[in-house]
Amino acid sequence: MREILIVVPGPGDEAAELTAAARSLGEVRVTAAVFGADEEAAADLAGLCERVVVFPAAPGGVFDGEWAAAALTPWIAAEQPFLVLLAHGNDALDLAPLLAARTDRPMLSDCLEIGLRDGRLVGVRPLHGGKVRARVAAVEAAGYLATVRPGAYPAAAAAAAAGQVVEGPAPTGFSPRREFVGAVAAEAGEVDITQAEVLVAVGRGIEEEENLDLIRSLAEALGAEVACTRPIVDKGWLEKSRQVGTSGRTVKPKVYLAIGVSGSFQHLGGLKGSPFLAAINQDPAAPIFAAADVGIVGDLFDLVPLLEEKIRERRG
Numbered sequence: 001m002r003e004i005l006i007v008v009p010g011p012g013d014e015a016a017e018l019t020a021a022a023r024s025l026g027e028v029r030v031t032a033a034v035f036g037a038d039e040e041a042a043a044d045l046a047g048l049c050e051r052v053v054v055f056p057a058a059p060g061g062v063f064d065g066e067w068a069a070a071a072l073t074p075w076i077a078a079e080q081p082f083l084v085l086l087a088h089g090n091d092a093l094d095l096a097p098l099l100a101a102r103t104d105r106p107m108l109s110d111c112l113e114i115g116l117r118d119g120r121l122v123g124v125r126p127l128h129g130g131k132v133r134a135r136v137a138a139v140e141a142a143g144y145l146a147t148v149r150p151g152a153y154p155a156a157a158a159a160a161a162a163g164q165v166v167e168g169p170a171p172t173g174f175s176p177r178r179e180f181v182g183a184v185a186a187e188a189g190e191v192d193i194t195q196a197e198v199l200v201a202v203g204r205g206i207e208e209e210e211n212l213d214l215i216r217s218l219a220e221a222l223g224a225e226v227a228c229t230r231p232i233v234d235k236g237w238l239e240k241s242r243q244v245g246t247s248g249r250t251v252k253p254k255v256y257l258a259i260g261v262s263g264s265f266q267h268l269g270g271l272k273g274s275p276f277l278a279a280i281n282q283d284p285a286a287p288i289f290a291a292a293d294v295g296i297v298g299d300l301f302d303l304v305p306l307l308e309e310k311i312r313e314r315r316g
């Protein structure tokens, strides 16, 4: 049976999705590595997988890729898991390349799908902003490492029997090359789109700054917050705190309405928890439609006022 190590921040979507990705490879034994988890969090994780290893948190209490790599490298050398899996997010961008280099493993990053071919790890990853997908195969090795796009796998359900929880050692002789100096507070008055249940996201299809009023009005009718793509922030039309994506905020709404948004992987990378995704775009080949639950092909300048009218009618 293959041993798979998932590295997670704690219980939640990330752990459940990585467990599902791991189990998609067949008969596997899943171990979750977590840093500084309390008893309750460790027990929740143990409901998902066969074993949980709780390593001490990094000094300062925030996740630190150097600390995690120093703790995990000897553990991986001793246990030799077939595969190490991480969710493709900020922590993995820090930790995964470091860990791949230190453990001398081939790494496939940002996978939408992972699999095995002749015992080797293969994956599907997006190229050119999600317009094309590439099949990649790792070279033959004793073990592999991969990062998986959040939302690529549906969350695994808890297992019938809880796994064991063990303590992992702190790294010995830890000599970091950088130091956590302190957290920086968000600017006062910034909107917190991460807490919104309904988001109306606008992209470059809106054409002019003054047209944003269409989107604001629709969002108000829906009781939603306005979010946007990066080009809208780059033009200075909306605040950075409204940007969704890999270099913006990660959001977890129940409903996400994307208007004039092409659906680049950098944008969709900021969407977590599989929201109901509806999209309006005039290009039937726009990548957003591949991710959307409902897609409307058409001109947003016709459709948005119509949609708002219908919503206001329904809401009385």
Ligand SMILES: Cc1cc2nc3c(=O)[nH]c(=O)nc-3n(C[C@H](O)[C@H](O)[C@H](O)COP(=O)(O)OP(=O)(O)OC[C@H]3O[C@@H](n4cnc5c(N)ncnc54)[C@H](O)[C@@H]3O)c2cc1C
Binding pocket: 129, 202, 203, 204, 205, 206, 228, 229, 230, 231, 232, 243, 244, 245, 246, 247, 248, 249, 259, 260, 261, 262, 263, 264, 266, 267, 270, 280, 281, 282, 283, 286, 298, 299, 300, 301
């Ligand atoms: C390192 C890096 C980090 C990045 N981080 C982010 C990030 O965090 N978030 C992010 O969003 N992007 C990010 N990007 C940019 C990303 O690659 C895309 O360029 C961006 O998401 C595209 O934004 P868009 O969908 O608004 O624009 P476009 O890709 O130009 O899409 C506009 C869409 O509007 C449609 N449209 C045009 N007119 C109409 C109309 N009248 N009615 C209906 N539809 C219409 C078009 O068909 C098109 O699909 C990043 C890029 C890099 C390199």
